[in-house]
Amino acid sequence: MDFSLTDDQRMMQESLSRTLAEASSLDRVRKFAADPADRGADVWAALTDFGLPGIVIGEEYGGLGLTLLDAALMAEALGRAVTPVPYLGAVLAPLALRLAGSVEQQARWLPKLASGQVTAAVAISEAVAGARDGAGLMASDGKLSGKALFVADGHAADLLIVADTGGVLHLVDGTANGLGREIMTGIDLTRRMAELTFDKVAAEPLTGDAGALARLRDAGWVLLAADTLGACDVMIEKAVAYAKERKQFGRVIGSFQAVKHLCAEMAAELEPCRSLVWYAGYAFDAAPQESSLVAAHAKAHLSEVSRFIARTATEVHGGMGITDLLGLHFWFKRVGLNRQLLGGPERVRALAAQMQGLTG
Amino acid sequence: MDLRLSPDMEAFRDQVRGFLGQHKDRYASGAGAERPREAAMEWQALLIDNGYAARTIPKAYGGYGAEPDILKSRIIAEEFTAAGAPRGFANQGISMLVPTLLEVGSEEQKIRWISPTLRGETVWCQGYSEPGAGSDLANLQTKGVEDGEDFLISGQKIWTSTAAQADMIFCLVRTEPQAPKHDGISYILFPMTTPGIEVRPLKTMTGSAEFNEVFFTDVRVPQSAVVGGRGRGWFVANATLKHERGMLGDPNATEARFAALIDLMKSETVDGQRLIDNPVMADRLMQLQARVMTMKxxxxxxxxxxxxxxxxxxxGMVVKLQGCELNHQIAALAIDALGELGVLYEDGPHLRAKGGWQRNYMFDLGLIIGGGTAQIQKNIISERGLGMPREPKLAVA
Structure with missing residues (x-):
């Protein structure tokens, strides 16, 4: 029995963090956030050198062939650095192809995805979080019509994996006729969402596995939870560092129990979450029968813990906390988006109760 | 990450299961505040003989003498829980005094006290807290005045569970009044039958006296009863406070309680609807399940x-804080889900779980406070875990 990360896993995570310290510095993130035309090509290129786009893609297609736990550890590092890259699609699209794609579809897309030459986005928000504003995709005669909302990084992706209203996944080429895309600007400017409109767009159904949508959802929950974990770590580190430096009433504010207890509460809430995220990542591949429930709890619980930490870390910084100059808001907003994407905690918990047969 | 057990460990699990199946008729619990009954002491003896209690205590001191193996300990814990079999005694003598003696006791003290303590023949209580020394334990004022070969001990202890049944006390006493506060304390063992000791039950909000106050008036104790050296008591006690904090917030106990809460919410109804079918209650239940899983x-x-x-x-540092709060919240949800039924407390046709949810809810608040309050835990987490500065001391008024 071993409930810990391997040396390789730790080293790979640290290595990615080192890469991101340069490639995704706060200055770089600020530039990305300020310019909707910025696609973050240089950041993506650095991560492509690292091999990140192929993390869960088999070695036969040029990927690293690693597990979802490894992918989650990378997500944690990306969350730490509030990195502006289309990572959700980079993991979920290959998973969709692996679970439900044909050999031909896999051979056509996986090598290009692994090399970072094409990017992917996954439009499953309606199927997982529920349809808002009349969204939803109808499939008919191999064509999709309707719209999909809140597609993370969907405005620029070359490949789209979308769910129709029946829960069937489809593969859509980003250049297909009849496909329209608009950026949906939200609070988090490090990952842009898109509204996709479909007017009889040609699509290939991914028919290999009827449970593929649920697996994608679970993987997405784990990745979002891991991203939040990394972002929360940084918020606590920043708050603690500030409290050790800032002086008021002739002493550092971190020596006041009113302040240090806030920091202790943040750490006490977050530290056990690390194990939850690890296990959720591990279970996806090693214990699939437990995977959905633990993924749901990881997603919902990290959402709750991150709301507390984002707010508290801001407060520990006093007035500085709410300034643009400090930049803490990038992390605050990152976890704000992670909370709602693929279902807010209440919806996810309702699903968690259902999937273990507690409620109807 | 690999949660599989090796074949050796699976074989060990089968062995534990086999033992528990074979001896079902001898199960006898020694838990609770009473002195263990004869059947419980026999069960304890059987557990020690087979290595399921006092497992790593050397044979010379009455234990089983196995090498420490955390995984085997965990398998034992899991299998006993699964079989509903009473675990070995986990009283204060076994959990706190025995590890202390093993670490710093003299050979004579080890031989004299460990074996009868393990077997339940000698019951101990812990004399640490005082009315004026709670979180600031090192401020304790119970004094031991040198008188020839003896100390004459006077003062008052509080929160002393099992004092009424105990044969012996392990007690922190200020024996060096001139020394700085942490260096003036001795850790002393003496019989509760010594003249000059008075025990008064301390009734709590649960309605029971889970604790006592203990008063000492010129209690004569030989100086040879000191453990770890005169004036070393603070360091001796700190070595074992770790063990107490490890006991509080144990995730196995929390999981068992959460399972009982799920059963309750599936089986009880209001207006003909199961409690769990109320979406607000189900949501609260799922929030707690996430926390139970996280702590596991x-x-x-x-x-x-x-x-x-x-x-x-x-x-490790956050377990006591998070675990005790979680237990309290599980009891709180059970009470809320039961509504008016949840406040019943005396025997009657409508009483659920013998009033246990309310008792836990109240008693757990005591555990949030005891063994290092939540606020002291937050000091520890922020100072030792996050490297934040201590609160500066005020000039003494």
């Missing part, structure tokens, strides 16, 4: 750390 995995992580000899760090 955190426990596996700290377990791995102790197997590999790594420091558990923050993951």
């Amino acid at each position: 995995f955190n426990g596996l992580r700290t377990l791995t750390a102790s197997i590999t000899g790594e420091a558990a760090g923050l993951a």
Whole structure:
């Protein structure tokens, strides 16, 4: 029995963090956030050198062939650095192809995805979080019509994996006729969402596995939870560092129990979450029968813990906390988006109760 | 990450299961505040003989003498829980005094006290807290005045569970009044039958006296009863306070309680609807389940750390704070889900779980406070875990 990360896993995570310290510095993130035309090509290129786009893609297609736990550890590092890259699609699209794609579809897309030459986005928000504003995709005669909302990084992706209203996944080429895309600007400017409109767009159904949508959802929950974990770590580190430096009433504010207890509460809430995220990542591949429930709890619980930490870390910084100059808001907003994407905690918990047969 | 057990460990699990199946008719619990009954002492003896209690205590002191193996300990814990079999005694003598003696006791003290303590023949109570020394334990004022070969001990202890039944007390006493406060304390063992000791039950909000106050008036104790040297008591006691904090917030106990809460919410109804079918209640239940799961995995992580000899760090420091709060919240949801039924407390046709949810809810608040209050835990987490500065001391008024 071993409930810990391997040396390789730790080293790979640290290595990615080192890469991101340069490639995704706060200055770089600020530039990305300020310019909707910025696609973050240089950041993506650095991560492509690292091999990140192929993390869960088999070695036969040029990927690293690693597990979802490894992918989650990378997500944690990306969350730490509030990195502006289309990572959700980079993991979920290959998973969709692996679970439900044909050999031909896999051979056509996986090598290009692994090399970072094409990017992917996954439009499953309606199927997982529920349809808002009349969204939803109808499939008919191999064509999709309707719209999909809140597609993370969907405005620029070359490949789209979308769910129709029946829960069937489809593969859509980003250049297909009849496909329209608009950026949906939200609070988090490090990952842009898109509204996709479909007017009889040609699509290939991914028919290999009827449970593929649920697996994608679970993987997405784990990745979002891991991203939040990394972002929360940084918020606590920043708050603690500030409290050790800032002086008021002739002493550092971190020596006041009113302040240090806030920091202790943040750490006490977050530290056990690390194990939850690890296990959720591990279970996806090693214990699939437990995977959905633990993924749901990881997603919902990290959402709750991150709301507390984002707010508290801001407060520990006093007035500085709410300034643009400090930049803490990038992390605050990152976890704000992670909370709602693929279902807010209440919806996810309702699903968690259902999937273990507690409620109807 | 690999949660599979090796074939050796699976074989050990089968062995524990076999033992528990074979001896079902001898199960007898020694838990609770009473002195263990004869059947419980026999069960305890059987457990020690087979290595399921006092497992790592050397044979010379009445234990089983196995090498420490955290994984085997965990398998034993899991199998006993699954079989509903009473565990070995976990009283204060066994959990706190025995580890202390093993660490710093003299050979004579080890031989004299460990074996009868393990077998339940000698029951101990702990004399640490005082009315004026709670979180600031080192401020304790019970004094031991040198008188020839003896100390004459006077003062008052509080929160002394099992004092009424105990044969012996392990007690912190200020024996060196001139020394700085942490260096003036001795850790002393003496019989509760010594003249000059008065025990008064301390009734709590649960309606029971889970604790006592103990008064000492010129209690004569030989100086040879000191453990670890005169004036070393603070360091001796600190070595064992770790063991107490480890007991509080145990995720296995939390999981068992959460399972009972799920059963309750599935079986009880209001207006003909199961409690769990109320979406607000189901949501609260799921929030707690996430926390139960989180603390379980955190426990596996700290377990791995102790197997590999790594420091558990923050993951260990937060267990008491988070675990005790979680237990309290599980009881709170059970009470809320039961509504008016949840406030019943005396025997009657409508009483649920013998009033246990309310008793836990109240008693757990005591555990949030006891063994280092939540606020003291937050000091520890922020100072030792996050490296934040201590609150500066005020000039003494």
